[in-house]
Amino acid sequence: MKLVIVESPAKAKKIAGYLGDGWQIEACRGHVRDLPESQLGVDVEQDFRPQYVMLPGKGNLVERLVKLIRKADEVYLATDPDREGEAIAWHLLQLAGDLKNKPVYRAAFHAITEEAVQAALADPRPLDAALVEAQSARRVVDRLVGYLVSPLACKTLDDRLSAGRVQSVALRLVVEREQQIAAFQSDTTWGVEAILEASGTRFEAKLHRLKDADIPFKDAAQAEKLLTLLKRASFWVSKTGQTTKHRNPLPPFTTSTLQQVASKGLGLSPEKTMSLAQMLYEQGRITYHRTDSVAVAQEAQTVAREVISREYGERYLPTASPIYKAKTANAQEAHEAIRPTDISQMPAVHPEGDVPSSNAAKLYDLIWRRFIASQMTPADYTVTAILIRVGRSQDKPYPLSFKANGRELTFDGFLRVYEEPDDVDAGVDAEAVEIGSVPSLRDGQILKRVDVAVNESQTRPPSRYSEAALVQALEKYGVGRPSTFASMVAVIKHKKYVTVKQKHLVPTKNGMKLCAFLIERFPQVFDMDYTARLEAALDQVASGQLSRSRLLNTFWRGFQPQLKSATEYALTQVKSRPKAKLIGETCPDCGGDLVERQGANGVFVGCTNYPSCTYTRSTGHQPLTLHPAEGA
Known part of the structure; x- marks a missing residue:
């Protein structure tokens, strides 16, 4: 008997249908061991040795799995293809004990399809000790921070608060943004705009240059004085220019970009998005959904080209398949980007009951369209720029000019399939924003002045983070990893350190109080740059470039003095209150x-x-x- 152990029962059921007789597929239902809840569970003096205990309710399941492992002729540990999955596989082997040279393999299913499963089982690998060490190092650091800092926050602030190594940095981003908003002082400026007409078409032009003056004006009187002059002036075309601009498609989704776009486009929280993506992955609908890679398998590109040619025509097919490079620092390139496993299956065509949730169907549709668009030709625009002079006549121009810009879509390209939600900043060029249109004009052409007006504008404070924007910021600063973004946002919401108002995150009193304490007493541990460097160091452990022991010792040397100082401060606060x-x-x-x-x-x-x-x-x-x- 060949035994395959995966994490979820849904995945086990799907895989069992592919393998048939001679195989037994079992689910461990996630982690089976962890650090104890009631004590630190880390022996700092013994090289930070973790003291693992069985998770509540897992005893009977683990006992059954261990018996099956010992009984099987071959064992394939096929938990999720990431650090957590590697650690789960390692824990199962530790609990199984001495297997007396029994063949035990690690199989990584990057997609739950018959082809992918058969290929992974045909080409297994040994357990990756470096990945296990990296997961252990992260768990130990998180436990040391959470378990040792949280009681000090409670004692100092006399309230039941808790800190987390990465969740508290996410909270810090929200709090500091709120502080920036509170400290913001608006600045008012005045510009001048003209509504002009040519060949029956009206368009807008803005004051572009004015000799010896800052534009826009900082004094309303300056703008009003110019307005009086312009109401008697003539306008004519000084220079026109046209260029063709290409707007390239965005790469397929990573975990972070999927969470951002699903939040803005579908109104899903990052946590809900990941839950739906997990379901789609286990159903064999999409590739593994925890990834920061934008790579695409060649066979997937080939099928995508066939779909594009058949559904949209050769004009939408680029000469060669695009190759994307990850922009995220320390991106893990072992996985593919998130894409449909069966690209030829259009979003509207679902087997009966295969995607029971309408939100899941919408998410699959989003993933399919983003992937197909990523393999299509760019969109083409004609961009027009017009320089306009003003004066009593063309012989007597004033020392000022206006400028009008327009852009016209001439070929939709990938936009035939997919366009980013308007309020998601996902790497779209500034020129990709629609800026209106202007008529076809010639140099020297007289323009009819319809109206001129002063336009008052005020600088605005930075916006509060939406959940999508916070995920984007966490990725930008290198805080956490794709698999942790959703849980970080969910935790600070659940603990009521932030609240959601009009789809934006607002820190609560407790959130601001906790954040102030952590920054004051642990300035290094909860610093964004430090957290990003620690993530990079964990990546080095995962790749075998750095030892777990060295990372933890380095962390402890920096953490211990801050812990000591914060402990002394907490004691003084406790003594001063009833x-x-x-x-x-x-x-x-x-x-x-x-x-x-x-x-x-x-x-x-x-x-x-x-x-x-x-x-x-x-x-x-x-x-x-x-x-x-x-x-x-």
Whole structure:
């Protein structure tokens, strides 16, 4: 018997239909071991050795899987093709013990199709120890930060707050953006615009140059003075120019860009997008959805060209298939970009019941169109620029000029299939923005002045982050990895450190308070550049260029002094506030003592075993005066 272990039951069922007799497909349902919840679980003195325990509810499943592993003639560990999947496979082998040279292989399914599954099983590899070490290093660092920093935040701020190595950096981005908005001072300027007409077509021109003057004006009186002059002036064409511009298609989706576009185009949260993408992957509809690669397999490009030629015509087919390069720092190129597995299957054609969710169908449609568009020809535009002079007459011009720009789509190219949602900044050139049209004009042509007006404009503060924009910022700064973006945003929402208002993230009082503490007491750990460097170091561990031990020791040397200082500060804050009062009751959750204490929102009853026990209840008392640290 040949045993294949995957993560999800849905995937196991799909693969079982491909393999037939002689194969047994089982699901481990994700991670089977992790660090304990109730204690640190990392022996710092013993080279940061993790102390793994069985996850709750996994005992019977693991016992069954271990028996099957020992019984099987061959074992194929086919958990997800990433660091987490590699670690799950390693944990299963550790629990199985000595297998006495039993053939054990690692199979990576980048797509759940019969062809991909058969190919992966025919060409397995050994377990990648470097990937396992990288996952372990990340888990240990995250545990050290979360477990050691969170209690200090609680003690210092007298509230139940928690820190996370990457989630708190995401929170910092939201908080600092809010601070920028609060500190912003608007600046008002004035410009001059003219509505002109030629051959029955009206168009807009803007003041372009004015001798010895800044444009736009910083003084409204200057603009009004010029306006008086222009109302008696003539306008004529000084120079015209036309160029052809190409707008290239965007590459296929990565995890980050899929989350961004699905948020703007479909209104899906990053967390929901990843859940739907997981379902589509397990159904064999799309390739693996956790990737920052934009590479495309040659066979996929070949099928795409056949579809484009058949459905849209040869004109939409480029001479050669485009080759895209990842723009993300430290991009992992082992996977393909996210694309349909069966490219020839148009989005509207779904087998009965295969895509039960309308949102899943919409997401598949988005992925299909983005991929097909990425393999098509560019869109072509004719861009027109007109320089306009003004004066009493053409013989007596004023020392100023206006400029009008227009652009006309002459060939739609990839736009036949796909166009980015308007408010997603996904790398589209500034010139790709539609800027209107102007009539065909000749040099020296007199233009009819329809109107001239002063246009007042004010600089605006930066926008709050939407969920899509925050994901984009996390990718830009190198914070986290594609598989973590959705969970980072979900966590700060769940913990109510941010709230969503009009589709934008706004930090709460607790979020701002926690962020201020972390930046003040742990300036390095929660710094964006430092976090990005640590991610790059974890990538080096994954590639075998850096040892797990060296990374963790380097991290600890920088972290420990900040931890010591923050601990001393927390103790001074605890001593300066009223002590918690025992109320003579035991905790209904863990049996510990219950105390009455004050938090930011008033007096409450909590368990002395926090943070391992999170039981609380209200006392009904009114909030007392905030401690100075809480009101900061």
